[in-house]
Amino acid sequence: MRPSMYQWLLIALINIPLTSHGQQKGHLTPELLWQMGRVSLEDVSPDGQWVLYGITYYDIQANKGNTDLYLIAANGADKGQPRRLTHTPASEANARFHPDGHHIGYLYQGQFWVMDLNTLQAKKISEQPMEGFMWSPDGQQVLYIAEVQYDATISDRYPDLPKAQAYIIDDLMYRHWDRWEDGKYRNIFIAQFDGSRLTDAKNIMNEPYDSPMQPFGGMEQIAWSPKGHLIAYTCKKMKGKAYATSTNSEIYLYNLATGQTRNLSEGLEGYDMEPTFSPDGRYLAWNSMATDGYESDRNRIFILDLRNGNRWEMTEGLDMNANHPHWAADGQGIYFTSERGATNHIYFVDFRKGGKLRQLTGGHYNYYDFIVRPDYLIARRCSMSEPHELYRVVLDTGRPNAITFTNKAILDTIAMGRVQKKWVGTTDGKKMLVWVIYPPDFDPNKCYPALLYCQGGPQSTVSQFWSYRWNFQLMAAHGYIVVAPNRRGLPGFGREWNDAIAGDWGGQAMRDLLSAIDTLKQEPFIDSTRLAAVGASFGGYSVYWLAGHHQKRFKAFIAHAGLFNLESWYGTTEELFFANHDLGGPYWQKPTPETYMTDSPHRFAHNWDTPILIIHGGKDFRVPEAEGMQAFQVAQLKGIPSRLLYFPNENHWIRSPQNSLLWHRVFFDWLDQWLK
Numbered sequence: 001m002r003p004s005m006y007q008w009l010l011i012a013l014i015n016i017p018l019t020s021h022g023q024q025k026g027h028l029t030p031e032l033l034w035q036m037g038r039v040s041l042e043d044v045s046p047d048g049q050w051v052l053y054g055i056t057y058y059d060i061q062a063n064k065g066n067t068d069l070y071l072i073a074a075n076g077a078d079k080g081q082p083r084r085l086t087h088t089p090a091s092e093a094n095a096r097f098h099p100d101g102h103h104i105g106y107l108y109q110g111q112f113w114v115m116d117l118n119t120l121q122a123k124k125i126s127e128q129p130m131e132g133f134m135w136s137p138d139g140q141q142v143l144y145i146a147e148v149q150y151d152a153t154i155s156d157r158y159p160d161l162p163k164a165q166a167y168i169i170d171d172l173m174y175r176h177w178d179r180w181e182d183g184k185y186r187n188i189f190i191a192q193f194d195g196s197r198l199t200d201a202k203n204i205m206n207e208p209y210d211s212p213m214q215p216f217g218g219m220e221q222i223a224w225s226p227k228g229h230l231i232a233y234t235c236k237k238m239k240g241k242a243y244a245t246s247t248n249s250e251i252y253l254y255n256l257a258t259g260q261t262r263n264l265s266e267g268l269e270g271y272d273m274e275p276t277f278s279p280d281g282r283y284l285a286w287n288s289m290a291t292d293g294y295e296s297d298r299n300r301i302f303i304l305d306l307r308n309g310n311r312w313e314m315t316e317g318l319d320m321n322a323n324h325p326h327w328a329a330d331g332q333g334i335y336f337t338s339e340r341g342a343t344n345h346i347y348f349v350d351f352r353k354g355g356k357l358r359q360l361t362g363g364h365y366n367y368y369d370f371i372v373r374p375d376y377l378i379a380r381r382c383s384m385s386e387p388h389e390l391y392r393v394v395l396d397t398g399r400p401n402a403i404t405f406t407n408k409a410i411l412d413t414i415a416m417g418r419v420q421k422k423w424v425g426t427t428d429g430k431k432m433l434v435w436v437i438y439p440p441d442f443d444p445n446k447c448y449p450a451l452l453y454c455q456g457g458p459q460s461t462v463s464q465f466w467s468y469r470w471n472f473q474l475m476a477a478h479g480y481i482v483v484a485p486n487r488r489g490l491p492g493f494g495r496e497w498n499d500a501i502a503g504d505w506g507g508q509a510m511r512d513l514l515s516a517i518d519t520l521k522q523e524p525f526i527d528s529t530r531l532a533a534v535g536a537s538f539g540g541y542s543v544y545w546l547a548g549h550h551q552k553r554f555k556a557f558i559a560h561a562g563l564f565n566l567e568s569w570y571g572t573t574e575e576l577f578f579a580n581h582d583l584g585g586p587y588w589q590k591p592t593p594e595t596y597m598t599d600s601p602h603r604f605a606h607n608w609d610t611p612i613l614i615i616h617g618g619k620d621f622r623v624p625e626a627e628g629m630q631a632f633q634v635a636q637l638k639g640i641p642s643r644l645l646y647f648p649n650e651n652h653w654i655r656s657p658q659n660s661l662l663w664h665r666v667f668f669d670w671l672d673q674w675l676k
Contacts, residue, residue: 025415027440027477030664032414033468034058034657037406039388041369041380042069042095043104048373049074052095052104053082053390055406058657065657067091069106071117072403074378076392080405085120094132094219099139107133112144112198126198131186132212132219135193137228142193145219150208151183171240176574177215178619178651186210188222188233190256204231204254204261211235213249213273220324223275223284229256230306232264232275232284244576247271248292251284264304264311270297274324278331282307285314285325285334293577296459298495301325301334301349314349318357319494322347329374335360337367339461339492342421342433346370346379346393360398364419366464367391378403382466384437385416385473415440417476424485424519427511433493434516435462437472437482447527449675451475452517452554453484454535454542458501458509458582461492469654469663470536478668479676481526485516502582505538506545506599513542517553529555530675534667536560536615537623537652541601544631547612548604556674558667560615561623561652564631566600572624605634611641613670615663617650643670 040054051074058065069092070082086092088108095106098114105114108122110129115122133144154164167180174181187205191198205211211233212221221234236249251265251272265272270289277284284304289297299321301314314334315322322336333350340359344366348358361367361379368388370379375395382388387407391400417440423431439448453472455462462484472482486493488509489501501509513533521528531554533546540562547557563569567587570579580586584593597603612635616628628644635642645666647659654660 025440026413028414028416028471028474029477030474030661031060032410033471033474034060034661036387036410038065038468039380039390039404039406040067041371041378041390043097044074044371044373044378045097046099046101048376050097051378051390051403052085052097053404054092054095056091060657060661063656063658065091067093069095069104072390074373074376074392074403076401076403078403080403080408082404085115085117086122096133096135098135099137105133105135105142107131112142123196125193125196126191128198128201134219134222134224136224137226140193141228142191142198143222143224143231144189144191145186145212146189147184148187148203148208149184153183172244172576173240173574175621177621179215179621186212186214188231188254190231204256204259205235207237208239209235209237211252217273220274223277225277226279226281230254230277230281231256232277232286234273234275244574245580246292247289247295247577249273251275251286253284265302268302270294271299272302276325276327278327279329280331283331285327287323287325288313291581293581295575295578295581296457296491296498298498299323301336314355321491324369326370326372326377329372335370335372335377337370339463342435342461342463342486342492344368344461344463346377348395360395361393361400362398364421364464366466383464384419384435384466386411387466416473417442419472422520424516426488426508426515428508432512432516433486434520435472435482435484435486436520437476437484439476439479439481440473442481442525444525446525448479448481448525449530449532449671450481450483450517450521450526451671452513452531452533453482454513454533454539454546455484455487455490456535456537456539458489458505458538459491459498461490462486463492469660474664478671480671481520483516483520485512487512487516503584503593503595504599505541505582505595510542510545510549513546514550514553532556532558532671532675534558534671535562537562540623543612544601545599545604547610548601548607550610554610556671557610557612558615558670559612559628559631561617561620562614562627562631563601563623564627565602566596568630569623569627572626574621602630602634605631605638608634608638608640611670611674613643613645613666615645615666616647617652617654618646618648619651622652641674 037055042052054067056065056067069085072078072082090109092106112126113122131145185208187203189201191201223232231254250263254261268288269292272288275286288300288302291297301322303314304311321338326335332352335348346360346367350356365383368380370377377393380388381391390404393400417438420436422434424434475482491498535543540559543557543559544562544564583595587596614628614632616625632644654663
């Protein structure tokens with residue numbers, strides 16, 4: 001499809017230099033954030049020469065985004081000039097090279113299409129709605145994910161009431177994150193592919209369970225063996241209360257010849273995910289957590305010898321997570337990512353050197369999904385000052401080279417603030433890493449207001465992430481110094497640091513937050529009378545807790561999706577394994593876990609006296625909307641300046657462009673009102 005005149009004009013504008021030599025650069029704005037293209041890594045061609053990736057652009061007026069597919073040379077020879085493959089009204093997703101290297105498959109509007117890369121002609125192969133797919137190693141079969149209705153609907157039960165809208169609920173997990181349970185489950189299908197159509201589709205599960213697991217699981221939870229006769233997949237074959245209180249997912253192996261399925265991770269009690277076959281098909285590796293019910297346990301890598309059944313932990317003794325395992329092309333080692341020291345990097349365990357661990361990438365960056373080839377890998381990378389782009393990383397040296405420059409034209413017009421790593425002493429005599437982000441035109445002789453950023457999770461690193469909402473450079477561009485501590489409970493600093501928060505939400509973690517701001521506010525360029533605390537999820541909880549304990553430190557608060565009353569939250573959240581682990585169980589048990597008395601922000605609301613902005617989404621089932629409404633009601637009844645920003649159609653995050661712009665405007669309006 002040829003670009004329209006409007007699209008040609010947009011392309012031309014993007015390629016015009018927006019600043020001339022010596023011209024002062026501008027500052028980052030929410031509108032510029034939403035103009036940026038968001039890069040996704042899709043696949044690398046079988047011969048290793050080409051990278052298939054997606055770019056999502058958002059139309060503010062239409063209030064939606066669209067993803068198109070691109071092809072670029074893996075060696076960087078294209079110098080950031082990709083070949084555009086699609087230009088359609090809706091998004092393409094889950095794109096993969098066919099094993100012949102001359103075709104790609106992808107999903108368009110939930111249906112399976114195949115494109116000839118020589119002609120760029122695309123053909124719809126199936127009308128079957130799909131949520132993901134992968135090719136068999138020989139390209140003659142397709143594995144795909146489709147929903148199957150197993151449970152009776154209201155119409156099934158009462159056919160004479162076709163317009164009734166209700167749920168009949170007899171067990172837990174009747175809703176999950178932002179989706180009500182509708183009796184449909186993701187199952188895995190295998191179909192024959194003859195080049196023009198899919199035939200003889202077969203459901204290899206035929207069970208009312210999800211694979212990939214809802215809501216965040218993708219095709220990384222499924223693997224096809226190199227010889228094409230085995231499928232490994234992730235599934236938690238539980239329902240109701242058992243599902244709500246357990247993280248014990250398993251790795252299952254399906255034999256295409258016999259139709260038999262067996263559990264490979266039996267006896268491993270926590271999350272088991274992301275199976276991957278060695279290149280020769282002899283071994284299977286996957287991620288595994290040890291503790292049932294602990295979603296932030298150390299992520300280990302287990303390996304199973306499929307010939308003799310021996311199983312062992314490859315990462316035994318490592319005091320760090322090992323996420324997303326990928327085999328080396330020769331099968332002599334495994335690559336993985338890990339949070340370490342507030343950055344996310346790629347590591348390699350070399351079997352030829354006795355399992356020696358090597359850090360492949362470095363610097364103040366985060367590396368995310370990656371694809372390994374014999375001499376290099378392609379990875380998606382970002383930092384607090386750079387949105388995601390694709391990099392080629394040479395395996396023997398770890399040297400990265402950018403191969404995409406999606407947002408260069410915009411970034412060249414923006415001045416970014418300095419990002420500084422500082423170590424701050426804590427109240428128990430330890431050292432805590434704190435990121436400090438300065439305004440782009442920072443003058444040490446001036447005095448600036450500062451924001452204490454409270455991280456969510458609670459076990460989620462304050463790393464070199466690039467966010468389209470909690471963007472530190474955007475806050476700094478607005479004239480604020482951002483103080484972002486890696487408080488107790490965050491990964492990347494050893495298991496003791498990570499695990500310390502369970503059962504102690506209002507304890508050392510909160511003292512760490514206060515240590516960070518109390519130390520930084522001593523700097524002559526920070527105005528200690530103009531401080532605010534902001535955060536979402538557990539960060540929102542932190543703001544509510546600080547509101548009852550801060551002793552006049554802060555002039556304003558902003559809490560998004562925060563937990564206010566731990567008892568009411570326990571009674572309405574859906575993934576109870578998280579609440580049971582971190583709070584010690586339900587509030588009605590005897591003896592009552594102490595955390596309900598000492599750590600619930602609502603018990604200290606009598607101390608509230610500071611202006612607060614509360615933000616919540618109506619489809620947030622992890623931290624239901626009543627948490628924000630309770631907090632707002634307290635502030636209103638106490639006569640505290642307060643505002644509730646409520647998004648009825650958003651979940652735990654803010655996803656639509658116009659809602660996000662509104663979020664930013666209200667966010668900065670509130671801060672400016674009380675700090676400037």
